[in-house]
Amino acid sequence: MSNDAIAPSTNMASFYLPYPEELAKELDASGFVMSTRRFYELLASETDDKKPVEAALFRRIASHYPDTFPDGEVINRDSQTNIIAELDDWDDLTDEQKIHRGNVNAAIANVDRIRYDLEMMIDSYDDTEEITRIRRELSKI
Structure with a gap:
């Protein structure tokens, strides 16, 4: 099992954060997939009180990335932001x-x-x- 950081090959809307080797064995998982959009939204919420202009910038950046499920798969939405089922x-x-x-x-x-x-x-x-x-x-x- 390699803990090299990789981007999921499915969409590039998420990235992979590897766990340290000892934790990966203990958890039986090699890492964690995080949505790029969610990452910028977290940065925005962390800077809201202290730097509102920077928080607004992070939210603008986040809006350019799609929503994703926890596994990194892109969530397709309609114009009213409802999730579109694949079938x-x-x-x-x-x-x-x-x-x-x-x-x-x-x-x-x-x-x-x-x-x-x-x-x-x-x-x-x-x-x-x-x-x-x-x-x-x-x-x-």
């Missing part, structure tokens, strides 16, 4: 599977709306702890 398998699904998929999509839409509402709220000192707790719980979802 349109709707006709092949059972009624139960269609209901489940609809419920999942509705739940995701609700969580996104709650996130949006939280971002639009004017933070007050009295609500800070509760809002922070809710934001953390949403990020886990």
Whole structure:
């Protein structure tokens, strides 16, 4: 097993960060794939408070890279930022599977709306702890 840094051959929207040899053996994994977009978004969030101009630049850079799944595969989205499935398998699904998929999509839409509402709220000192707790719980979802 080689721990040389490589870019995934599938899309160049991600890069590979190798683990040290002893950890790679312990974890039974050679490294970690990280989205280039996510990397710049993390840099932006880290510099938001201290250097907002630099954070804005990182966000502009991030916008030039596609979203990716954790394995590095590019996420295809439509004009409304919905994930486009590779196959349109709707006709092949059972009624139960269609209901489940609809419920999942509705739940995701609700969580996104709650996130949006939280971002639009004017933070007050009295609500800070509760809002922070809710934001953390949403990020886990």
